Amino acid sequence: MVGTYDIQLVALSIVVAVIASYVALDLAARVAASQGGKGARYWLYGGAISMGTGIWSMHFIGMLAFRLPIPMSYDIPVTLLSLLIAMIVSGFALHTVSRDILSMRRLLSAGLYMGIGIVAMHYTGMAAMQMAPPIRYDPLLFALSVLIAIVAAMAALWIAFQLRSETVLSAFWKKTGSALVMGAAISGMHYTGMAAAIFAPNSLCTVDPQKINNVWLAGTIGGFTFLFLITTLLISVFDARLADHSAKLAAIIKNANDAIISRAFDGTVLSWNAAAERLFGYSAAEAIGRPIGELIHLPEARARIMQNIEAVHRGEAVALYETRRRTKDGRVIDVLSSVSPIRNSTGEISGASVILHDISALKLAEKNLRLASQVIENSQEGVMITDASNHIISVNPAFAAITGYAPQEVIGKTPTILSSGMQSKEFYQAMWASIKATGHWKGEIWDRRKNGELYCEAMSVSTVKNPHGEILYHTAIFSDITERKQAAEQLNYLAQYDTLTGLPNRNLFRDRLTHAMARAKRNELMLALMFLDLDRFKEINDTLGHTAGDAVLQAVAKVMKESLRDVDTIARLGGDEFTLILEDIAHVDQVTALGEKILKIFTDPLIIEGREIYVTASIGITLYPFGVDDIDALLQTADIAMHHAKEEGRNTYEFYAPEMNAHAAANLDMENLLRHALERQEFTLHYQPKVAVKSGRITGVEALLRWNSKELGSISPAKFIPLAEKTGLIVPIGEWVLRTACAQNKAWQEQGLPPLLMSVNLSPRQFRQKNLLEMITAGLQDAGLKPCFLELEITESMIMLHPEKAIAILQELHQFGVQLSVDDFGTGYSSLAYLKRFPVQKLKIDQSFMQDLTVDRDDAGIVTAVVAMAKSLGLAVVAEGVETAEQLAFLAKLKCEEYQGYYFSRPVPASEFSRLFHAADDVVPKGANSTSAG
Numbered sequence: 001m002v003g004t005y006d007i008q009l010v011a012l013s014i015v016v017a018v019i020a021s022y023v024a025l026d027l028a029a030r031v032a033a034s035q036g037g038k039g040a041r042y043w044l045y046g047g048a049i050s051m052g053t054g055i056w057s058m059h060f061i062g063m064l065a066f067r068l069p070i071p072m073s074y075d076i077p078v079t080l081l082s083l084l085i086a087m088i089v090s091g092f093a094l095h096t097v098s099r100d101i102l103s104m105r106r107l108l109s110a111g112l113y114m115g116i117g118i119v120a121m122h123y124t125g126m127a128a129m130q131m132a133p134p135i136r137y138d139p140l141l142f143a144l145s146v147l148i149a150i151v152a153a154m155a156a157l158w159i160a161f162q163l164r165s166e167t168v169l170s171a172f173w174k175k176t177g178s179a180l181v182m183g184a185a186i187s188g189m190h191y192t193g194m195a196a197a198i199f200a201p202n203s204l205c206t207v208d209p210q211k212i213n214n215v216w217l218a219g220t221i222g223g224f225t226f227l228f229l230i231t232t233l234l235i236s237v238f239d240a241r242l243a244d245h246s247a248k249l250a251a252i253i254k255n256a257n258d259a260i261i262s263r264a265f266d267g268t269v270l271s272w273n274a275a276a277e278r279l280f281g282y283s284a285a286e287a288i289g290r291p292i293g294e295l296i297h298l299p300e301a302r303a304r305i306m307q308n309i310e311a312v313h314r315g316e317a318v319a320l321y322e323t324r325r326r327t328k329d330g331r332v333i334d335v336l337s338s339v340s341p342i343r344n345s346t347g348e349i350s351g352a353s354v355i356l357h358d359i360s361a362l363k364l365a366e367k368n369l370r371l372a373s374q375v376i377e378n379s380q381e382g383v384m385i386t387d388a389s390n391h392i393i394s395v396n397p398a399f400a401a402i403t404g405y406a407p408q409e410v411i412g413k414t415p416t417i418l419s420s421g422m423q424s425k426e427f428y429q430a431m432w433a434s435i436k437a438t439g440h441w442k443g444e445i446w447d448r449r450k451n452g453e454l455y456c457e458a459m460s461v462s463t464v465k466n467p468h469g470e471i472l473y474h475t476a477i478f479s480d481i482t483e484r485k486q487a488a489e490q491l492n493y494l495a496q497y498d499t500l501t502g503l504p505n506r507n508l509f510r511d512r513l514t515h516a517m518a519r520a521k522r523n524e525l526m527l528a529l530m531f532l533d534l535d536r537f538k539e540i541n542d543t544l545g546h547t548a549g550d551a552v553l554q555a556v557a558k559v560m561k562e563s564l565r566d567v568d569t570i571a572r573l574g575g576d577e578f579t580l581i582l583e584d585i586a587h588v589d590q591v592t593a594l595g596e597k598i599l600k601i602f603t604d605p606l607i608i609e610g611r612e613i614y615v616t617a618s619i620g621i622t623l624y625p626f627g628v629d630d631i632d633a634l635l636q637t638a639d640i641a642m643h644h645a646k647e648e649g650r651n652t653y654e655f656y657a658p659e660m661n662a663h664a665a666a667n668l669d670m671e672n673l674l675r676h677a678l679e680r681q682e683f684t685l686h687y688q689p690k691v692a693v694k695s696g697r698i699t700g701v702e703a704l705l706r707w708n709s710k711e712l713g714s715i716s717p718a719k720f721i722p723l724a725e726k727t728g729l730i731v732p733i734g735e736w737v738l739r740t741a742c743a744q745n746k747a748w749q750e751q752g753l754p755p756l757l758m759s760v761n762l763s764p765r766q767f768r769q770k771n772l773l774e775m776i777t778a779g780l781q782d783a784g785l786k787p788c789f790l791e792l793e794i795t796e797s798m799i800m801l802h803p804e805k806a807i808a809i810l811q812e813l814h815q816f817g818v819q820l821s822v823d824d825f826g827t828g829y830s831s832l833a834y835l836k837r838f839p840v841q842k843l844k845i846d847q848s849f850m851q852d853l854t855v856d857r858d859d860a861g862i863v864t865a866v867v868a869m870a871k872s873l874g875l876a877v878v879a880e881g882v883e884t885a886e887q888l889a890f891l892a893k894l895k896c897e898e899y900q901g902y903y904f905s906r907p908v909p910a911s912e913f914s915r916l917f918h919a920a921d922d923v924v925p926k927g928a929n930s931t932s933a934g
Helices: 009-034 040-064 076-097 102-126 138-163 172-196 216-255 272-279 294-298 299-313 360-378 397-403 425-438 482-496 506-523 537-543 546-563 588-600 629-646 660-675 717-729 730-750 774-782 796-801 803-817 857-872 887-891 910-922 928-933
Strands: 259-264 269-272 318-326 332-343 350-359 382-387 392-396 438-450 454-465 471-480 526-534 570-572 579-583 606-608 611-615 618-625 653-655 683-692 698-709 713-715 757-760 791-796 820-825 842-845 877-878 898-900
Touching: 009 040, 009 172, 040 076, 040 102, 040 172, 040 332, 102 138, 102 172, 138 172, 138 272, 216 537, 259 272, 259 425, 294 713, 299 350, 332 360, 350 506, 350 887, 382 397, 392 454, 397 471, 397 588, 397 820, 425 438, 454 482, 454 857, 471 546, 482 506, 506 526, 506 570, 506 579, 506 618, 506 629, 526 546, 526 588, 526 629, 537 546, 546 570, 546 606, 588 618, 588 653, 606 618, 618 629, 629 653, 629 698, 660 698, 660 717, 683 730, 698 717, 698 730, 698 898, 713 717, 717 730, 730 757, 730 910, 774 791, 774 803, 796 803, 796 820, 803 820, 820 898, 842 857, 857 877, 857 887
Parallel strands: 618 653, 698 757, 757 791, 791 820, 820 842, 842 877, 877 898
Antiparallel strands: 259 269, 259 350, 318 332, 332 350, 382 392, 382 471, 438 454, 454 471, 526 579, 526 618, 570 579, 606 611, 683 698, 683 898, 698 713
8 A cells, every 4th residue: 555645744844843953952052051050950841842842743744744545543642652752852862962061972872862762753653553454664764764863863962062052042044054954854764764664455544533634633733833832932032031131140240340249138148249259258159048247247337237228128229338347267358338229020129239349458558658658757768759850849857857958948949959069970960861761770979968067878769650651750768878888987997907006907918918919020020028026025915914015016016107118018917916018129138128127116115104115026028929929828938937037036037948938847747746745655754863062962853854756756845845835735744744753753752762852844834824733732642742842943934924923823832832943043034022022942043154154254143143142032042054063163162052964964764763863872972072072
């Protein structure tokens, strides 16, 4: 059985398919746009009904367009089932395109399900015809219809997803074209499915035929569907316009710079825009639904808020007013607030809209402006403001205090009223060039006060411009730095000059020496460097005090400065050390002459505090360029020459020679070895007997230090004792000598020797030790020796340095029981008044008087006088350095008590002393008897 089609109804079905497709595309946009809102579900359900009805209508009209030569009717439940399937498929499609992402996998699966659903709808509708025998289908056409349905579904889903953000307002032509394609695809699938149906020649419809005109029914369904779809479309358009308007209004509120808050009459927050979030710190989620008073209101604002609420109840808007609100973090901010009533759809007032503008920055700016004004008024720095033509328009009190000008005296005038005339025209040209180029200038200027006094100021000038770049004002801020400049100059002076003498110090000296060496090299001339050190200056300080010592240094600086040429430089390096730079030297004779001239200066006494003080100097001289081209090396060679001059007896000058450096290096090596000699046990003691002049018997012994260096061999005490004294090593060495000598004396006593007096020399440094008595006590106690068997020998110069202090120390030692002897008597400057107060028991005549005793009348006279003086003071006398029988006989005539020297014995080690002692007892003593017998 072959059927035919009503062309008009076929065309109607295609039109319905296109319109349904267009509405479906618009519904997809509405469903996607309403996601997350309350209307999303309604649009999904309503859209599914509308879209499903449209698709079903196209299908049913297409079936009505098909005519068979037998009466036809449709099973109502099955027909409605096909309608339900269409709606479900439509809802599934709308849900799919409303998702955020449509991946290829989802598109394929959703297209498959939707295509199957459309096929199910079609063939369910075909089943509603209830044909007997049942309708058969061409497998190929059936499969083609299924494929068309699936491909059409995928295409429809993809197009709907791509155009979902578009509305009928924005993409009419895009959607129209897409609707035509989709409508054609849907129609193609339907009519392909119809073509697949095969009706048997004897087919009958088992449903009771109803006398309904197919054209009328199709037209009715089509008209109803058209009205339904158009109504849906109009609702969509209206909703889109309403949503667009709402979105714009929401965007305005959201992007507003001011906080916009809507609230109910009970204070509950209804909306809270982004500016409110930024201003108060609460997110919209935190704020909405909570009382606004709990969030931002301050207690003191309650009265005004109640007035605002009453005004809103009356339908009145509250104009801008200034108030304060609280933020989430507790800060209180200043705002401008306005309140307007909110009306619902019936016109009733349902709440209030509050707009808040943050004016905290403005209030802060006002506060800062007031503060800046106060700062300027109370600033210690002067402030001057001029107009664009550089006329003064404002000054602060500090300006008046610094310049002496009152404001009314300078306003209207130019800053040249302060000009000192010390800056050149070029200076001001450069200053204004900088101001014009950069808008700033900073520097120092000398100006003149109203009273004519000059002052230095540190000034900063800036320009103030309007938005167009035109200069409005110049501002100058300055401070008086006159005292600071003077202090800086003083510091600079102190950094380069010696405050005591006014001479260049070490820093300036090195700088001048550097330049002098460069000039000498450039001009091919010699340069001489003198290193001058005052002799025995420490004794002046210790004897007369540091004030007198300072006066001596000032006087020396003055007389030397007067004796030098203008091109020469004299500097004080420190202490009593001076350096002289002699430039433009053509011959060495010039240096020699100047050295002689300087030494001659010191032949006349210096008058210090009414007292004549004689000072001498030792001078080391080095020449440049000869061997050294470095400042430090030049200084070192001059210093070495100076020390060599001291070793030569002081009060002289010495030119540097390379062998001096070797000598200095040898001394340095000796010093380094001396520092380790004690721990390396290189020291030993030798003992020289003291003999009674009359009996010739040994009455005592003097401990004498010897050093046998592993590197240098045996070293004379005359070399290492002064070095030990200079370096301070004499203190531990001296303690070792004392302890060793006491222990040896005790050992001799235990060996059976009669008690002897052990003499130990004290150095000046030891004598100044604060723990001297404790050290001596410990040495005696450790050795088990009684104090009466120890004699301490001190030099004449040592006790005369600070006689009163020396007397106190000697008294302590004497009371302790130790014997005391003045060593090298006659070489110093003892005062008899002090000598008789010293608790000493012996005087030792220096060996220098012994050498020519028998042939030199002066030496004989001195020795005779010393012995006579000692006897008058009740002191015993010991003569040292006795080497001949004639010297001993002379001493016997003077009734000198004791002597020591090579005539009796050289100093011997401890191991030989016992033998020497016993041997002396077995022979005729070398005393008075033996000398007289000779």
